[in-house]
Amino acid sequence: MAAFKTIDDLNDIAGKRVLVRVDLNVPVKDGKVTDTTRIERVAPTILELSEKGAKVILLAHFGRPKDGPSPEFSLSLVAPSVEQVLDHAVLTASDCIGEAAASAVAKMNNGDILLLENTRFHKGEEKNDPDFTKALAANGDIYVNDAFSAAHRAHSSTEGLAHHLPAYAGRTMQAELEALEKGLGNPVRPVVAIVGGAKVSTKIDLLTNLVKRVDALVIGGGMANTFIAARGTNVGKSLCEHDLADTAKQIMIEAATAGCAIVLPEDGVVAREFKAGAANEIVSIEAIPGDAMVLDVGPKSVDAVKAWIERAATLVWNGPLGAFEIEPFDAATVAAARYAAERTKAGKLTSVAGGGDTVSALNHAGVAEEFTYVSTAGGAFLEWMEGKELPGVAVLSR
Numbered sequence: 001m002a003a004f005k006t007i008d009d010l011n012d013i014a015g016k017r018v019l020v021r022v023d024l025n026v027p028v029k030d031g032k033v034t035d036t037t038r039i040e041r042v043a044p045t046i047l048e049l050s051e052k053g054a055k056v057i058l059l060a061h062f063g064r065p066k067d068g069p070s071p072e073f074s075l076s077l078v079a080p081s082v083e084q085v086l087d088h089a090v091l092t093a094s095d096c097i098g099e100a101a102a103s104a105v106a107k108m109n110n111g112d113i114l115l116l117e118n119t120r121f122h123k124g125e126e127k128n129d130p131d132f133t134k135a136l137a138a139n140g141d142i143y144v145n146d147a148f149s150a151a152h153r154a155h156s157s158t159e160g161l162a163h164h165l166p167a168y169a170g171r172t173m174q175a176e177l178e179a180l181e182k183g184l185g186n187p188v189r190p191v192v193a194i195v196g197g198a199k200v201s202t203k204i205d206l207l208t209n210l211v212k213r214v215d216a217l218v219i220g221g222g223m224a225n226t227f228i229a230a231r232g233t234n235v236g237k238s239l240c241e242h243d244l245a246d247t248a249k250q251i252m253i254e255a256a257t258a259g260c261a262i263v264l265p266e267d268g269v270v271a272r273e274f275k276a277g278a279a280n281e282i283v284s285i286e287a288i289p290g291d292a293m294v295l296d297v298g299p300k301s302v303d304a305v306k307a308w309i310e311r312a313a314t315l316v317w318n319g320p321l322g323a324f325e326i327e328p329f330d331a332a333t334v335a336a337a338r339y340a341a342e343r344t345k346a347g348k349l350t351s352v353a354g355g356g357d358t359v360s361a362l363n364h365a366g367v368a369e370e371f372t373y374v375s376t377a378g379g380a381f382l383e384w385m386e387g388k389e390l391p392g393v394a395v396l397s398r
């Protein structure tokens, strides 16, 4: 039995007003949605509830408006894409509470889908203000949260509502929680984590939590330079947070105490310019030229990463191994991603990945679909990997 109620626990919902919190915080350029992934993820929940005859009322935030309503942050920009992805009419209302919302809800027929305006147009949303939460709750009989990627926020629409209405996890929330449980909650061992990306400073909590939870931690990307420098190795002009040497040492000590192997690059691909096609060479990590920077881990390191993936039953991944946006410094990330996908397809590995750049890197490698689960959440995925309790998830727990 799931640790939280899901749509499977909902019976006889025809005619019921179901408030569904979704994450429609999608990228928009020149007034058009440029990536509909998040809408596609919540579509199954919306359509399932609509098919069961519920009046489906969507609640979402969009951007970070500071001073109340503004056209730039209006969900009316996103509504046409929601309609397109759902292939179903989507009604809209000019507010998420008050008369505008109430009259739009009153006009709904069973199975209709209504998108209310940006919840963050009201200050009460981010304050989780009880009066605002009550005003939202007035339009619903049931609350379904399908916005894992906003679950690290204790806001009225992500947390507060669950105290006012019977609360259930939507299909995407359910899938995300089940995948994350397999990744770190109750994983099959050995568990290997790959953490890369630019800086240690943004991922200290993540690294500190992981060394206690996984059997091996592979560190790549720019952040590996900080660990290598902390060991006393010269990293030339590489991206490196020298002031975090003590933090890196402490993480290595904690890993040793917990029995977690730390895997650092043995070689690197160095260049003198941060640009696509820059002249480059492979060097041992102990011999980085003083005027060069490491932009990717080298072939020996890739072999070591693959060997760890081969040993692993579970892989969690956040952050690319190199500057994957500029070729040829995408090579290690692409090779490791493809190998993890191959092992997953062969049924040997459970692979869970998340993070904005990580998802782009897996898409670039052409294997995002082949991982066991790729999270569309940014901050929420990281906080979950850091071992923090997510308020929007905690409140759904049975």
Ligand SMILES: Nc1ncnc2c1ncn2[C@@H]1O[C@H](COP(=O)(O)OP(=O)(O)OP(=O)(O)O)[C@@H](O)[C@H]1O
Binding pocket: 196, 197, 198, 199, 220, 221, 222, 223, 239, 294, 295, 296, 318, 319, 320, 321, 322, 323, 324, 325, 354, 355, 356, 357, 358, 359, 378, 379
């Ligand atoms: N050796 C390197 N030198 C400089 N930059 C690097 C290096 N390796 C990786 N990067 C950069 O790290 C960035 C990705 O790191 P980040 O930590 O942001 O990933 P993420 O956690 O998946 O993404 P997000 O923060 O968007 O969720 C990329 O822009 C990449 O170019």
Ligand SMILES: O=C(O)[C@H](O)COP(=O)(O)O
Binding pocket: 023, 025, 063, 064, 149, 150, 153, 377, 378, 379, 380
């Ligand atoms: O885009 C996201 O990660 C979520 O929608 C949360 O948005 P926020 O960081 O503005 O709360």
